[in-house]
Amino acid sequence: MRIVFLGTADFAVPCLQALREAGHDLAGVVTQPDRPKGRGKRLAPPPVKETAQAMGLAVLQPEKIKDPEAIEQIKELNPECLVVVAYGQLLPKSLLEMTPYGCINVHASLLPRYRGAAPIHRAIMDGCQETGVTTMFVTEKLDAGDIILQSKRVIEPDMTVGELHDLLAGDGAKLLLDTLALMAEGKAVRKPQEEAEATYAAMLRREDELIDWQRTAQEIVNQIRGMDPWPGAYTCWQGKNLKIWKATVRPGNWEAMPGTVVNTDDHGLLIVGGDGQGVLVRELQLQGKKRLAVKEFLKGNSLVPGTILGCD
Template identity: 40%
Template sequence: MSLRLIFMGTPDFAVPTLLELVAHGHEVVAVYTRAPKPAGRGMKMQPTPVEQEARRLGIPVLTPTTLKTPEALGEFRAHNADAAVVVAYGMILPQAILDAPKLGCFNLHASLLPRWRGAAPINRAIMAGDAESGVMVMKMDIGLDTGDVAMAERLAITDTMTAADLHDALAPLGADLMVRAMGGLVRGGLQLRKQSEDGVTYAAKIEKAEARIDWSRPAREVLRHIHGLSPFPGAWCEIATDGEPARIKILRCEPAKGSGTSGEVLDDRLTIACGDGAIRILELQRAGKTPMQAADFLRGTPLKPPARIA
């Protein structure tokens, strides 16, 4: 037995869930996603990853700018869906929309709720030094990620993981979890439990102003800050190239031995002193250029002691 579903999602993270629902025989009658935006050198209108996959699958796509009008509600109800599946959609669902599907709206969230409710759970978990993350299926209510939780899967976060790495690990894990949750819904056996009131934290949207690296922090905090913002927006510092300071994004690093004044270059392998300990830069990116390995960067811009970066 399958469900008649509305799917609501926008970025790459949501695509595996859409594909798995279709592969397991559920009838996705409509896909809601954000409207195309101009992107690339030619600033051509670029449909979202979810829209691209939905059109490939032959599923009708809707890109409303609001769900708060009577017209939007009427259109949503007309799909006569059993349930809606929501994955990183990017728009608030009003109560009338939440109430429209017979069995409710179910959200896949990339954190272990109630920790990291909100917009940037993957980034914030890494930046905070968390030992684990995960995905949860939640029956949505009007609050911000406050609904009752149905199922969860956990995943360890290592110090080698960037936000991109964790994103790519959680996306298929979440897709499998949502398929299992919808299977439970079909059978009438999906159990829901209220979220704990303890341990609530909020994953605020990442602001570009917080991306500058503070080398006075301990090495592990610097490492987690860098990895939590990689690849976007990218933690950055300034390195003197040809006598002029240039902004460089650091995309990947590792713990290293050594100590010195914060920001001091400790050797010829891009080992940088932090407030306590040191890190070694492994991958970085000049403004307007593609990412490169540290060894490739050093061939064109040799940095040795007593140089410093800021």
């Protein structure tokens, strides 16, 4: 099938690679413009652009996909189908109706749950035990199109968002190929989404990163897992941000103010949550410093039992 691929983020790369390996005719790749990145704010290409260029594919980077010039450039590629994965912009009706097979999307949740920009983060932060990927026909409304296929995946209790992201990206690539095969055979069944069951996974905000020690220990651990490796959950200590990594719940009933450090040893830092249970932290990262195991962190920092963590 002759395809124009629209994608930007790391999540989209396995899908692009799978299309090439399966022998689909990739007419071109559309991705977001290069953006400033890192401390030096140098322009950096999106992951999809790097992958596409390594494959020798033509790359388009319109600032706005709705611009008539961008639409015309895609039309000139004469695609039979548009495939959208983690692209980052809503497509206009003129693109959705451009091709014989339409426009399909790979989304990292079991729709209609977790529509929106951050479905993987939100699933872990909310303590979900299961998620998955969905292929659907794209409509003008965000992530609301008819479902074609879905694939489920268990979220393990200690799984981080980075680990789940990579697993779902692979699952999505396989589901995409299965979906295209069904479409080519005329066997792709459209299943409308149940609007009453729809939830929204909003883009992460800075306040999502701040740990509220009044929450239960499990909620705090879910937040930490859902921010690892990016952007990181943090608290404050001695006037500096302190990122918290690799945490688990330690059952108990500590009678101390939430956020209080009640024990420090080579195994970790034990901090009291809002329900009296413990959050056992195994890795820390002080502002401007490296991420360290607690044992190494304590060699250079005097974080002692009785310390109360939190930001004003």
